Amino acid sequence: MTSHPVLAFIGAGNMARAIIGGLISNGYPADHIWASEPDLSRLADLAAQGLHTTSDNNLAVASADLVVLAVKPQVLKSVAQDIAESTQTHKPLIVSIAAGILSSSIDQWLGGNVAIVRCMPNTPALVQTGASALYANPQVSAEQRLQAETVMQATGIAIWVEQESQLDAVTAVSGSGPAYYFLVMESMIEAGKKLGLSEDTATQLTLQTALGAAKMAASSDVDPAELRRRVTSPKGTTEQAILRFIEGGLPDLFDTAMQACNDRSVELSDELGKD
Structure with a gap:
């Protein structure tokens, strides 16, 4: 791992772009960030900022130390299953910002024994005043916890919870x-x-x-x-x-x-x- 791990965002919607923008404004090198997204216009905007862009999720995963799953909850299963082999091969930290899907489900879809951080951000992240809560499964190392925290602090505060069920309460307080x-x-x-x-x-x-x-x-x-x-x-x-x-x-x-x-x-x- 380097001082700036290579990041990959699977999905480049509003929240992903808010995090990317916060990272870059805080000095994170753009050439250490990948974005994978089917919308070519979004990719063009990100490429203009110096990011690596692709429509191949597996290429992004294979290039990264930390992968942010920033897709809608309804499609997360299919996306995760599609990148399962790359995840098992390259072993990146997985950070999911998809609401409502347990780390155990994500782990199963990715092939098992995967380091996963679940994150519940909120919409003020779009103006760099977000509040995010994070939960790490047992496979996440201390270094990886710090990496996930650093990513989410790019848009505001990031607070850890020790029980995954507490993310439901977080949804009620800051998410909604x-x-x-x-x-x-x-x-x-x-x-x-x-x-x-x-x-x-x-x-x-x-x-x-x-x-x-x-x-x-x-x-x-x-x-x-x-x-x-x-x-x-x-x-x-x-x-x-x-x-x-x-x-x-x-x-x-x-x-x-x-x-x-x-x-x-x-x-x-x-x-x-x-x-």
Whole structure:
């Protein structure tokens, strides 16, 4: 292994290109990255950045130390089975960012005894502020864990979980989480309009407030609950809004919604991982 392992991306959709872009912007040498993709226009764009490109998945696998499986979950089985022989021959680390498919299923499709890291990224990776959780199967070495972590840190933070089942909870928190915040933003914008603000004004204020609150929480030495208490003056305006949220059951609603997300993630793993 070199200080910059050769990477191969099987699939060059939005998430793969976000990771590649993050790697390159952080100084990763483009000529250490392969991309395999049937869409020739995507390959042309990546080749222009200095990547090796191909439509032959097996060629990419044979050239790499670490292979990122960045295809849709519905086609992962066929893709994995197609590269099984190359994987068994060259023994790269496999990193799967396909949602919902267990490492045991991927291992079986690849021929067995394969070092696999499952990763659950989220869409803010597209703007380099992603949150990814990773799980390593027993075949993954300490060096390979570091390599996988380095790849995913190119688009934000990367956090390890020790039990694969925890990725279902990760899906409920960060994987699907951006949509929760988008819904809150939608609701605040609509409420602002009803209170007399223009759509543009309500939108700008809502988005900047969300950005500011997230930055404050991320940089603070206290938890979000304490930050909320600090801006909620007794008998003040903020308190009135918070009381309505609590009376309306917002905390319980989040609990119910995220449990449903977790449960659906478990169901999808069962459905997509079938032989």
